[in-house]
Amino acid sequence: MDTHLKDGAAPVPGDYKSDVKPIWCPGCGDYSVLAGITRAMAAMGLERHNTAVVSGIGCSSRIPAYTSVYGFHGVHGRALAVASGLKLARPDLTVLVFGGDGDGFSIGGNHFLHACRRNVDLTYIVMDNQVYGMTKGQASPTTEADWCESKLTPEGPGVNPIQPVALALSCGANFVARGYSGDPNEVARLIVEGVRHPGFAVIHVLSPCVTFRPEQRSWKGAVHPYGREPTDDPAQAMRAVLEDDGFGLGIFLAGNRRPFHPAVAATAGIAEIEEGFAV
């Protein structure tokens, strides 16, 4: 595997792919999301050594190993915290975060809330298949209340699914969009816009799990363009999201909140600080 882009040549998506074969099931939506990711990286001409991808645990969280940039594959639910620390310590890096609906909204729910309000300059691509695939098919926080296919919840989870885009907006996320894995070019476009937008960008990607939710094949006919120009007004974006059927694609909000980043210029040496303790 080449570790450097060829001098002078325009980068292509293949430059950002590793030679590792994904563990995903045949037909998994995440293959197309991965294609969208590498297309976005190529479109932006990201330097591989200055790019990092961070994930938690789950099917979609395997993505770092399938890219050729720096990566951190952590534990369930903590991807956004790992990425926040990395970006705050190394603001020179482009940092993308990948995960699924369980990782992001259940075990990692608290980090999602605070990543939205903290507004560190990260791009978070959450692949939502409304099921826990890696543990073989349990309900997730986005699963419908009456989905009865899980042995854990044979009568259905019985609780309302959360709406990731509305949640992101209500927590103050600065850039909120929705894509569909069946359209990797659009996913790539949203990622490029998200990376370029300063602050925390949430890209909700509908990515079917054809193994445990084969009926999700029908999403192909359900998705539709969201149909409006992106707004910088969170209230307007929220109204539009609430009117949407959950299958509208596009950029709901491109806000103008200032990204969170503390100053990093040193103004004192250790010796000066130590003097404060002298009797």
Add this chain to the structure above:
Amino acid sequence: MAVDSVTIALVGSGGAGVMTAGQMLLDAAAAVGWYGLMSRSSGPQIRGGEAAAMVRLSPSPVHGPGDRFDLIVAFDWQNVERFAAELPLSADSVIVTDPAQGAVPAVLAASGARIIEMPIKELAARIAGGRVNMVGLGAVAQTVGLPRAGIDAVIAKALGKKGEAAIQASNAGYDAGAKEAAGWGLGLELAAPQGTGAVRWNISGNEAAGLGALKGGVRFCAAYPITPATEILEWLAPNLARTGGTLVQAEDELASITMCLGASFGGVPSLTATAGPGLSLMTEAIGLGVASETPVVIIDVQRGGPSTGIPTKSEQSDLNIAVYGLHGDAPHLVVGPTSIGDCLFTAQWAVHLAEALQTPCIMLSDQSLGQARAVIDRPADAPFTAGRLLAEGLDGEARYKRYADTPSGISPVAIPGMPGGEHTADGLEHAESALPSSQAADHQTQLDKRLRKLTAFDFGPHWAEIEGEGEVAVVTWGSATGPAREAVKRLEAAGGKARLVAIRLLAPVQPAKLAQALEGVTRVLVVEQTHGAQFHKFLRAHYDLPGSVTVFSRPGPLPIRAREVHEALLSLI
């Protein structure tokens, strides 16, 4: 005749200003050349409630609390029963009490201590802007023979911003108290400062830990506030900023430790600080640090447990979770500072070790070190800084192996920004290439490698503090070291002999080194502040202890006192 050590408690409910007065007493004593230690006792109340500032002063460095209180000045007796057990008295002790606040509680009066009545509140009320705590401070200062110059410096520094009227009121209160005490004749005048010429610091253990982290190279901290660790964060927040670093108040402990792992993956030495409950929440991610070989330092300022336990009082009972709490086979570093000043050295060493060995290091401080403030000789500069073995030759044809199986167990690491070093750090078991692997051979190789990093490393002489000689040895760690050290010195002063072995490096264990330290020893006294004798059991599990072993172990919140260790030692002689 002047005394070598005097132990004072200022007691009062919230608003009486006991902590301020204690702080000023310590600062004033420091200003005129004495050493000292101030610890706090307070209840769980946020404001108000019972409180005591406990100050021990001496012409020479102070290792721990006094055996008993020589002098208690009580502004009031509200709820004092709640911590009367922390105020040991004898018939030689003196209780100064304001008669307007009622009788001395029976639980204290039963000691037979001499009782002196002083109208503290009335004296303060006679002064415009007068405060009881300054009256009490004046009485204490007079009793111990504190030169006026000391308090002048402190009042000017503490009240300079409040204006001349406040300074005058404080001086008047101080003088009123001093005048009252002038005729008491208690014989508690402290011996003159010895004037060693050393630069002295006035520092708390939590501040020292923060400074040690900075000196070690930490430039990122993410943490969630928890008693009694918060002062580390409060000290680091401005000082990290001054040194170009960043502190983030995270949403919880899970975020704290994983933010640190992210920053550290980015090449920036990182630290979080917490107490027992927070450490529990972090243990999964500490395992991630072990597996992904990402250095991080976690300072656990221990408190009474389990669960929320006694948040404001000390204990050493997180030893088990720090050493054994991680899932899987997860070799990592655990260190414990032996004194307030050593919080600096140990934190700095912890950063160095974590970075050198690319693995998490848990530092076990505790409330009695962290929240106590001492006047100490400036600790010597230590040569430990963060230095990670970086990958080289990444431009070559060979694929970079992040987790290469090396003789030392340490794999050269590529940091984001280094071309050719692109890899994914992984908490899943992995091959040398860093790609996830569940193969038996890869698991064995990586487990061996991660253990070998620790067992093959030379920790030098810093694994323990070893003093004295003889066939009797005190083996201890952490905050129990101070009273143990004082007990050994007391024994030596009377012509006895004992060794002190205070283990700073708790994990990985150093059986050969301890065996050497205990050569010729026939009786061992283990000293620790836990209910279940965790340290003793830890020693039993990993070391061969020679001869007969006696255990002095008790839970918090009562501090271990030198007298108790001395008595235990005498019974072994």
